[in-house]
Amino acid sequence: MRILVVEDDAKIASFVVKGLKQEGYAVDHAPDGDTGLSLATTTSYDAAVVDVMLPGLDGLSLVKRLRLSFPELPVLFLSARSTVEDRVRGLQAGGDDYLTKPFAFAELSARVQALLRRATRAPETTKLTVGDVTLDLVSRVVTVAGESIELQPREFALLGYLMRHPNRPVTKTMILEHVWDYSFDPQTNVVDVLVSRLRSKVDPDKTRIETVRGVGYVIHGRA
Numbered sequence: 304m305r306i307l308v309v310e311d312d313a314k315i316a317s318f319v320v321k322g323l324k325q326e327g328y329a330v331d332h333a334p335d336g337d338t339g340l341s342l343a344t345t346t347s348y349d350a351a352v353v354d355v356m357l358p359g360l361d362g363l364s365l366v367k368r369l370r371l372s373f374p375e376l377p378v379l380f381l382s383a384r385s386t387v388e389d390r391v392r393g394l395q396a397g398g399d400d401y402l403t404k405p406f407a408f409a410e411l412s413a414r415v416q417a418l419l420r421r422a423t424r425a426p427e428t429t430k431l432t433v434g435d436v437t438l439d440l441v442s443r444v445v446t447v448a449g450e451s452i453e454l455q456p457r458e459f460a461l462l463g464y465l466m467r468h469p470n471r472p473v474t475k476t477m478i479l480e481h482v483w484d485y486s487f488d489p490q491t492n493v494v495d496v497l498v499s500r501l502r503s504k505v506d507p508d509k510t511r512i513e514t515v516r517g518v519g520y521v522i523h524g525r526a
Contacts, residue, residue, distance in 0.1 A: 304328055304329070304349040304350070304419065304460075304463075305328070305329040305330070305331070305346070305347065305348050305349055305481060306323055306328050306329070306330050306331075306348060306349060306350050306351065306352065306415065307330075307331050307333065307339065307342055307343055307346070307348045307350075307351040307352070307353075308320055308323070308330055308331070308332045308333070308351075308352045309332075309333045309335075309336065309338075309339035309351065309352070309353045309354060309357065309362065309365065310332070310333075310334070310352070310353075310354045310357075310381065311334050311335055311354060311356075311357050311358055312354070313334075315354075315381075315404070316332050316334070318408065319352060319408070319411065320332050322408040322411070322412065323412070323415070325456065326412060326456055327455075327456025327457060327459050327460045328460070329460070329480075329481055329482060329483065331346065331348075334358075335357050335358045335359045335360070336357040336358070336359050336360030336361055336362060336364065336365040337359045337360045339351075339353065339357070339360075339365055340360060340365055340368060340369070343369055343373065343376075344372065348376060349377070349419060349422070350376070350377040350378070350379070350415055350418055350419055350422070351366075351369070351376060351377070351378045351379070352378075352379045352381060352411070352415065353365060353366055353378055353379070353380055353381065353398070354380075354381045354382065355380055355381065355382035355384060355389075355393060356382065356383070356384075362380060362382075363392065363393065363396040364396075366378050366380075366396050366397040366398055367396050367397055369397070370397040375422065377399050377415075377418035377419060377421070377422045378397060378398045378399050378400075378418075379398065379399065379400045379401075379402060379411070379414055379415060379418060380393040380398040380400070380401045380402065381402055381403075381404060381406070381411075382401065382402075382403060382404065383403065383404045384403070385403040389401075390403075399418055399421075400414050400417070400418060402414060419440075420441050429441050431463065431466040431467065432466075433465075433466045433469045433511075433522055433523075433524040433525070434511060434523065434524020434525060435447060435448045435449070435524070436462075436466065436505060436511065436522075436524065438459075438462055438463055438466055440463065443459060445459065445462065445505070447504075447505050452504050452505060453504075454501070454504060454505075455500075457482060457497060458497065458500060458501045458504070460481075460482045461478065461482050461497055461498070461501055462501055462505065464477075464478060464481050464482055465512065465520065465521075465522040466522060468521075468522075469522055469523070469524060469525075470521065470522075470523060470524075471521060472515040472518045472519050472520065472521045473519050473520060473521065474518055474519040475494045475495075475519045476519075477519065478494050478519065478520070479491075479493075479494060482497075494519075498512065498514075498520055510523075511523060511524060
Protein backbone atom coordinates (compact mmCIF):
# COMPACT_ATOMS: atom_id res chain seq x y z
CA MET A 304 0.00 0.00 0.00
CA ARG A 305 1.22 3.51 -0.81
CA ILE A 306 0.82 6.44 1.56
CA LEU A 307 1.34 10.15 0.94
CA VAL A 308 2.81 12.18 3.82
CA VAL A 309 2.48 15.96 3.49
CA GLU A 310 4.50 17.55 6.28
CA ASP A 311 6.80 20.59 6.24
CA ASP A 312 8.58 19.85 9.53
CA ALA A 313 11.61 17.84 8.40
CA LYS A 314 12.06 16.00 11.71
CA ILE A 315 8.43 14.97 11.99
CA ALA A 316 8.30 13.99 8.32
CA SER A 317 11.41 11.83 8.69
CA PHE A 318 9.98 10.23 11.83
CA VAL A 319 6.66 9.40 10.18
CA VAL A 320 8.07 8.29 6.82
CA LYS A 321 10.69 6.05 8.44
CA GLY A 322 8.14 4.44 10.72
CA LEU A 323 5.64 3.76 7.96
CA LYS A 324 8.35 2.31 5.72
CA GLN A 325 9.46 -0.02 8.51
CA GLU A 326 5.89 -1.30 8.64
CA GLY A 327 6.05 -2.20 4.96
CA TYR A 328 4.26 0.71 3.33
CA ALA A 329 5.54 2.54 0.27
CA VAL A 330 5.68 6.22 1.24
CA ASP A 331 6.02 9.48 -0.66
CA HIS A 332 6.78 12.73 1.15
CA ALA A 333 5.74 16.24 0.12
CA PRO A 334 7.17 19.22 2.09
CA ASP A 335 4.34 21.61 1.17
CA GLY A 336 0.72 21.63 0.10
CA ASP A 337 1.31 22.38 -3.55
CA THR A 338 3.73 19.47 -3.92
CA GLY A 339 1.29 17.27 -2.05
CA LEU A 340 -1.52 18.18 -4.42
CA SER A 341 0.70 17.51 -7.43
CA LEU A 342 1.69 14.07 -6.12
CA ALA A 343 -1.86 13.16 -5.14
CA THR A 344 -3.19 13.93 -8.60
CA THR A 345 -0.48 12.00 -10.45
CA THR A 346 0.01 8.96 -8.19
CA SER A 347 -2.42 6.44 -6.78
CA TYR A 348 -2.45 6.42 -2.96
CA ASP A 349 -4.23 4.25 -0.42
CA ALA A 350 -4.14 6.93 2.30
CA ALA A 351 -2.71 10.38 3.09
CA VAL A 352 -1.26 11.91 6.27
CA VAL A 353 -1.53 15.69 6.00
CA ASP A 354 -0.29 18.44 8.29
CA VAL A 355 -2.80 21.26 8.71
CA MET A 356 -0.31 24.13 8.71
CA LEU A 357 1.71 23.97 5.50
CA PRO A 358 3.59 26.55 3.45
CA GLY A 359 1.75 27.57 0.30
CA LEU A 360 -1.45 25.59 0.02
CA ASP A 361 -2.48 24.78 3.62
CA GLY A 362 -3.59 21.32 4.67
CA LEU A 363 -7.29 22.10 4.96
CA SER A 364 -7.40 23.64 1.48
CA LEU A 365 -5.36 20.75 0.09
CA VAL A 366 -7.80 18.13 1.39
CA LYS A 367 -10.83 20.13 0.25
CA ARG A 368 -9.40 20.10 -3.29
CA LEU A 369 -8.48 16.41 -3.08
CA ARG A 370 -12.01 15.53 -2.05
CA LEU A 371 -13.30 16.81 -5.41
CA SER A 372 -11.38 14.12 -7.31
CA PHE A 373 -10.69 11.50 -4.64
CA PRO A 374 -13.69 11.35 -2.29
CA GLU A 375 -12.74 7.89 -0.98
CA LEU A 376 -9.09 8.64 -0.12
CA PRO A 377 -8.58 8.13 3.65
CA VAL A 378 -6.99 11.25 5.19
CA LEU A 379 -5.44 11.65 8.64
CA PHE A 380 -4.74 15.24 9.68
CA LEU A 381 -1.75 16.10 11.86
CA SER A 382 -1.74 19.40 13.71
CA ALA A 383 -0.38 21.26 16.72
CA ARG A 384 -3.82 22.86 16.96
CA SER A 385 -5.75 20.84 19.51
CA THR A 386 -8.97 22.66 20.32
CA VAL A 387 -12.35 21.15 19.61
CA GLU A 388 -12.94 23.84 17.01
CA ASP A 389 -9.70 22.92 15.23
CA ARG A 390 -10.57 19.23 15.12
CA VAL A 391 -14.08 19.96 13.89
CA ARG A 392 -12.70 22.25 11.20
CA GLY A 393 -10.36 19.48 10.03
CA LEU A 394 -13.09 16.86 9.85
CA GLN A 395 -15.41 19.27 8.06
CA ALA A 396 -12.67 19.99 5.52
CA GLY A 397 -12.71 16.32 4.55
CA GLY A 398 -10.35 14.63 7.00
CA ASP A 399 -11.30 11.19 8.30
CA ASP A 400 -9.27 11.47 11.50
CA TYR A 401 -7.30 14.10 13.40
CA LEU A 402 -4.15 13.56 15.49
CA THR A 403 -2.59 16.35 17.53
CA LYS A 404 1.15 16.93 17.96
CA PRO A 405 3.15 15.70 19.73
CA PHE A 406 2.09 12.13 19.11
CA ALA A 407 3.45 8.61 19.49
CA PHE A 408 4.16 6.80 16.25
CA ALA A 409 2.29 3.76 17.55
CA GLU A 410 -0.89 5.83 17.72
CA LEU A 411 -0.38 7.29 14.25
CA SER A 412 0.21 3.80 12.87
CA ALA A 413 -2.91 2.44 14.55
CA ARG A 414 -5.00 5.29 13.16
CA VAL A 415 -3.65 4.76 9.63
CA GLN A 416 -4.42 1.04 9.91
CA ALA A 417 -7.95 1.84 11.04
CA LEU A 418 -8.49 4.18 8.08
CA LEU A 419 -7.18 1.56 5.66
CA ARG A 420 -9.35 -1.11 7.27
CA ARG A 421 -12.47 1.00 6.83
CA ALA A 422 -11.52 1.88 3.26
CA THR A 423 -10.93 -1.75 2.31
CA ARG A 424 -13.70 -3.37 4.26
CA ALA A 425 -15.02 -5.21 1.20
CA PRO A 426 -14.09 -8.91 1.56
CA GLU A 427 -12.41 -9.05 -1.82
CA THR A 428 -9.98 -6.28 -0.87
CA THR A 429 -9.26 -7.23 2.74
CA LYS A 430 -8.41 -10.82 1.95
CA LEU A 431 -6.59 -11.91 -1.16
CA THR A 432 -6.59 -15.51 -2.39
CA VAL A 433 -4.61 -16.90 -5.30
CA GLY A 434 -4.58 -20.66 -5.57
CA ASP A 435 -3.69 -22.05 -2.14
CA VAL A 436 -2.12 -18.78 -0.96
CA THR A 437 -4.20 -16.40 1.16
CA LEU A 438 -3.18 -12.99 2.50
CA ASP A 439 -5.25 -11.06 5.02
CA LEU A 440 -4.54 -7.35 4.64
CA VAL A 441 -6.04 -6.53 8.04
CA SER A 442 -4.59 -9.22 10.31
CA ARG A 443 -1.50 -9.52 8.07
CA VAL A 444 -1.70 -13.31 8.27
CA VAL A 445 -0.44 -15.31 5.28
CA THR A 446 -1.21 -18.98 4.76
CA VAL A 447 0.09 -21.37 2.12
CA ALA A 448 -1.83 -24.62 1.70
CA GLY A 449 -3.44 -23.93 5.06
CA GLU A 450 -0.17 -23.39 6.90
CA SER A 451 0.61 -19.97 8.39
CA ILE A 452 3.94 -18.44 7.45
CA GLU A 453 5.72 -15.36 8.71
CA LEU A 454 6.82 -12.65 6.28
CA GLN A 455 8.90 -9.54 6.78
CA PRO A 456 7.05 -6.29 5.93
CA ARG A 457 8.67 -5.90 2.51
CA GLU A 458 7.99 -9.57 1.66
CA PHE A 459 4.37 -9.08 2.70
CA ALA A 460 4.08 -5.99 0.48
CA LEU A 461 5.57 -7.82 -2.51
CA LEU A 462 3.29 -10.83 -2.10
CA GLY A 463 0.28 -8.54 -1.76
CA TYR A 464 1.21 -6.67 -4.92
CA LEU A 465 1.67 -9.88 -6.92
CA MET A 466 -1.63 -11.25 -5.61
CA ARG A 467 -3.47 -8.13 -6.68
CA HIS A 468 -2.40 -8.97 -10.24
CA PRO A 469 -2.79 -12.77 -10.46
CA ASN A 470 -1.84 -14.52 -13.69
CA ARG A 471 -0.47 -11.26 -15.11
CA PRO A 472 3.23 -10.38 -15.36
CA VAL A 473 4.28 -7.41 -13.27
CA THR A 474 7.50 -5.72 -14.21
CA LYS A 475 10.42 -5.02 -11.91
CA THR A 476 9.75 -1.33 -12.42
CA MET A 477 6.16 -1.75 -11.21
CA ILE A 478 7.35 -3.69 -8.19
CA LEU A 479 9.97 -1.08 -7.32
CA GLU A 480 7.46 1.75 -7.59
CA HIS A 481 4.83 0.05 -5.42
CA VAL A 482 6.93 -1.85 -2.89
CA TRP A 483 9.82 0.59 -2.59
CA ASP A 484 9.93 4.36 -2.98
CA TYR A 485 12.35 4.93 -5.78
CA SER A 486 12.27 4.75 -9.55
CA PHE A 487 13.73 1.87 -11.45
CA ASP A 488 17.50 1.48 -11.41
CA PRO A 489 18.43 -1.07 -14.07
CA GLN A 490 21.56 -1.97 -12.09
CA THR A 491 19.75 -2.95 -8.93
CA ASN A 492 18.88 -6.53 -8.07
CA VAL A 493 16.83 -5.81 -4.96
CA VAL A 494 13.67 -7.14 -6.59
CA ASP A 495 15.35 -10.41 -7.52
CA VAL A 496 16.75 -10.78 -4.01
CA LEU A 497 13.36 -10.09 -2.41
CA VAL A 498 11.56 -12.48 -4.76
CA SER A 499 14.10 -15.17 -3.90
CA ARG A 500 13.43 -14.66 -0.19
CA LEU A 501 9.69 -14.70 -0.75
CA ARG A 502 9.90 -17.88 -2.82
CA SER A 503 11.81 -19.68 -0.10
CA LYS A 504 8.81 -19.11 2.18
CA VAL A 505 5.74 -19.37 -0.05
CA ASP A 506 6.96 -21.16 -3.16
CA PRO A 507 9.79 -23.60 -2.36
CA ASP A 508 8.80 -25.87 -5.26
CA LYS A 509 8.68 -22.89 -7.67
CA THR A 510 5.20 -23.64 -8.96
CA ARG A 511 3.45 -20.46 -7.82
CA ILE A 512 5.73 -17.52 -8.75
CA GLU A 513 7.13 -17.64 -12.28
CA THR A 514 10.00 -15.56 -13.62
CA VAL A 515 9.07 -13.93 -16.93
CA ARG A 516 12.44 -13.46 -18.57
CA GLY A 517 13.15 -9.85 -19.45
CA VAL A 518 9.91 -8.65 -17.86
CA GLY A 519 9.37 -9.53 -14.20
CA TYR A 520 7.25 -12.01 -12.28
CA VAL A 521 3.77 -13.50 -12.26
CA ILE A 522 1.94 -15.39 -9.55
CA HIS A 523 -0.22 -18.22 -10.82
CA GLY A 524 -3.44 -19.59 -9.46
CA ARG A 525 -7.15 -19.00 -9.47
CA ALA A 526 -8.01 -15.79 -7.66
